[in-house]
Amino acid sequence: MSINVSSIAPSKEAGPLRIVVCGTTFGRIYMKAIAAMPTYFRLVGIVARGSTHSKNVAASYGVPLYKGINELPTREIDAACVVVRAGVVGGVGADLALALLKKRIPVLQEHPLHLYEISQCLQAANAAKIPWSMNSFYPDVSSVRGFIRYAKVLRKHHELRSLMVTCSVHVLYPLIDILSESLGGLRPWSFSEVLAKQGPFTLVAGGLAGIPITFEIQNQMAPNDPDNHTEVLHRITLTTDVGTLLLTDTHGSVLWTPRLHVPRDKAGQLDMFNSEHAMMAQTVMQTACTMQHEDGANIRYSSVFEQQWPLAMQRALARFYQQIVTGKREISRQQTMLSACQCWQDLSRVLGPVTIIEQTPPRLVGLSQLEALCDEQ
Structure with a gap:
């Protein structure tokens, strides 16, 4: 299922960009969106640690599974999505993005990142004159x-x-x-x-x-x-x-x-x-x-997961595609990102550390069950 991505039309000169996705959890939403945009992108690989799950995902899309950035055939890749937790939540997403940017591969990265991680990625992208953007997804x-x-x-x-x-x-x-x-x-x-x-x-x-x-x-x-x-x-x-x-x-x-x-x-x-x-x-x-x-x-x-989230992702990917084919790095959007991250960190500082909870899956209750309980009263 695809959407009209408004004024962002695929470039006949550029053709579909060859793209890899790092991460196979939320990364599957990116893959669904990419598969629905064949005139914009062509999935050519997945980067993951090599678990049975990631092997199955790669096989389902008929693409190679790479266990690290250094395994990628750089000259055969036009863009990358990094959908791996960054350092602010205990992951290596920012490191992956920086490694890709050093290979001059434009990156769309899933949120959140710490302010210094965003600054590092923007500096690397601007130095290489290629796009890097953080995707907050929900907008x-x-x-x-x-x-x-x-x-x-x-x-x-x-x-x-x-x-x-x-x-x-x-x-x-x-x-x-x-x-x-x-x-x-x-x-x-x-x-x-x-x-x-x-x-x-x-x-x-x-x-x-x-x-x-x-x-x-x-x-x-x-x-x-x-x-x-x-x-x-x-x-x-x-x-x-x-x-x-x-x-x-x-x-x-x-x-x-x-x-x-x-x-x-x-x-x-x-x-x-x-x-x-x-x-x-x-x-x-x-x-x-x-x-x-x-x-x-x-x-x-x-x-939500089969249609609405992939549709939302198509909008982010279409903007990413436009940045790549036009060469525009959207400096004003970079400043907006930095400002939003600083605001988020200031609010997080006020909130303090998260409270750790141990939870079991909640009981599933639909409206029909609530109505039945009302009728019993």
Whole structure:
């Protein structure tokens, strides 16, 4: 399944770029996206440690498995994706990226990286005059894109008054990137000390781009299963002078609530029962966009991984392709990346070390089961 990548069209002169992917966990999302973009890219190899899993992934795509950067046939590779944890979360992703950049291979790298790692990669890329970019991924997910789109319009035409955000520490950097796009930047930013710890969440107040903001962050990690046990990915509430914009979930709906103002009649009484007033005709919660299948049904989690995430990845890969074929290094985007990383690190410093939790997989409960329990009461 492919998408329209707007104005970014494949270059007839360049043809599909030969690309390798480092990492076979989240890297499989990159591979799905690449497979759906045959006029932009051709997967020519996978770099991994050589586990049975990585061998199976390479075999499924019919490409060689390389156990290190030095094994790569450099002259036969035009680009690389590094989807391996970087040093900030205990991995070697930044080292892999630097090794590729030294071989003059452009790199798209999965978040997050420490500020000094980003600086190292940018210096190496700029010295070689080739692209390097960090992919925060979630701003390209359809629901998040919808939220950003409406936030930009509200910023242009109305007053932004406050933000309330809830997220897991796992996806805190992408949250900062989402807010940066929504607000047109982050500076000046400031964060209070921790206000409270309530259940799994840590509360911090502050400001971004002059807008008051309240953070509710699950600052917890389960070492036995570090990719799971998030209470929520992203939930964002933007309050303005004309209403409230709500991203219900990273993969949920974007809702708009016009600001309630009940008119008064000539005698000064609240005119609550006069349906002729424009306010009374407004729907309380208006769906701006929602993640759905083509048949209009709400998407399943299987679709998130099979379709929605690869579609989001195609957008990032299309931008990466454009950087390579045009030779543009997007200096302004580099500065935005550095700013977002510094903001993320400042907020992380306030939050302090993550709380270690030991968790078992949660019990699966759907709405139908909740309704059945309600009927029993």
